[in-house]
Amino acid sequence: MTTSITAPPTEGTPRITTYSRRHRWQVRLVAWLPVLATAGILVAMFVAGEILFGNFITPRLISSLLLDNAYLIVLAVGMTFVIITGGIDLSVGAVVAFSGILGAQLLHTGWPAYVVIPVMVLSGSVIGLVIGIMVQVFDIQPFIASLAAMFLARGLAYVVSLQSLPITDPTVLWLQSTRIKLGGGWYITPTVVLALLTVAVAFWVLHYTRFGRTVYAIGGNEQSARLMGLPVRRVRLAVNVISGTCAGVAGWIFASYTGSGYSLTGLGMELDAIAAVVIGGTVLTGGSGYVIGSLLGVMVYGLIEISITYIGVDSWWTKIVIGSLLLLFVVLQRFIVSRRRSR
Template identity: 45%
Template sequence: MIQRFLPLIVTMAVLVVGFLLCAAQFPNFASLRVVGNLLTDNAFVGIAAAGMTFVILSGGIDLSVGAVIGFTTVLLAVLIEQAGIHPMVAFALALIVGAGFGAAMGAVIHWFQMPPFIVTLAGMFIARGVSFVLTTDSLPINHPLYSDLNEVAWRFSGGGRLSLPAMLLLGVFALSMLLAHWTRFGANIYALGGNRHSAELMGVPVARTTVGVYALSGLLAGLAGIVFSLYTGAGYSLAATGVELDTITAVVIGGTQLTGGYGLVLGTFGGVLIQGLIQTYITFDGTMSSWWTKIAIGVLLFVFILLQKGLLAVWSDRDGDPAEA
């Protein structure tokens, strides 16, 4: 059992050690306020990363995530500000569009047997392009519900607050873990990532699972877009550029293998927070260029990939152990 959880343990250990190091350097770091902000600031990346985890576990990839987030912010701004639709209705529409877009990509991937990389790359261009067609400007959203929603928070003593985006982030991860480990859909995703051919022979509904996985990723990208729109209070067609890569990074640092089949949703949560932690550290430091975040994340990603390779090698040594029979 330990083997399965080892990558998760490593991720969480890095997170805890990193947090303790930061706390040792900056006395104000270890506070509920910092933790609350960490969750709020990384909510949209985290929500999208949860969806990406399922896609990667199934052996695929979804490059359209960032573009779908950007598109959602633009769609919300246009619907709320220009069409005068109530934000709640607009949110529902955005989620439906996100899920439908993902499902369409999943369908193309399955029935035309296209590589997910290409299909979702095309999806990325389409989503980004449509955003630009809708508007090239940054459209502010001034609906009163936005400021109301931004006030929703669970406040702690000492100025810490668990904002609505943070709550959504935690809720999404709780539900994702349930979905991954306690439903047949979750088991089918792991099966697909383990070996597509075997999964098919074992009666896994491959079509339904593939479409479902990309629809889920699209849905969560839509939700991430809503959160991002709340966070920035605007719709902008260039928003969240490159976020798909941040989510893939979070998934890999979280111990999920890019080839699919192995990994845990909770690990992605750790991966998101590690990235956020590095960002927060550099903000606290104040003198470092924010590009150090990228360098640190790059190094970390590299280390984690090597670690996975090492773990895999150890596992395959165990293969064919006749003593088990």
């Protein structure tokens, strides 16, 4: 009969385990710090609005905030994927215009809505694929590739029509006109449901799939990701397709929101999306970011516009406030990156 003797744990083992857990918690806290800062700014803005204007925090205002910015939420989700990999997509505003005017033109020629809507979304996917091919196959910088795609999409929108085309198809307008009452003055529309569903799916993909982990790995260090055998080229291509698809969906939502398609739609919309993503805590150099933060960034952006309207000053003050917030969050990002390097 043999007696097994189990060596007692050394004195330092629990300390190492405790340190490892504490270190992981600190790393996660630092990563979520920009998102928490955005959430804090959003809460502070609501409180300040209630104090200054009274009856500011109402179900109607929050529902309207989501309704008016549903398209921007979808755009920000796609932009988050791209920026996490260390890229950029300047074409999304032009894609919104192209998909919207294309859909309006096809509806005017008699195409059914159940065909037009997929065509609108796929038009964005194709342009995203073109950007991905330029970046991965021809080794063109994402900034230049997406800039070229921006001119391409805007030119195609002009080719389709120079005039604003009204949309009267009830299937398309149903997205915006339908109000789903939640009680207590709360309501949402199918466009809001679609936007929030996009956020939920993107969150799951980024944090619970191998594809999402590869996205973060590429943004953190692309060379290391290649050495680990990760499918860098395929994932980068897919990320650009995701961004283009989100832009196509946003074009569909925006066309439903405005009830028309217009080739001049979306001028500067890509900058709005980038601003919302950065305010939401996604690091421009890649490797860190959350779609939840991008959602909060869009909410901050929309609430700034509403607050400017309440105050009664010129709308260009919105750009000044957004610019100030961008500077603040860029400084915060530099702080976070330096802390990570020191650790």
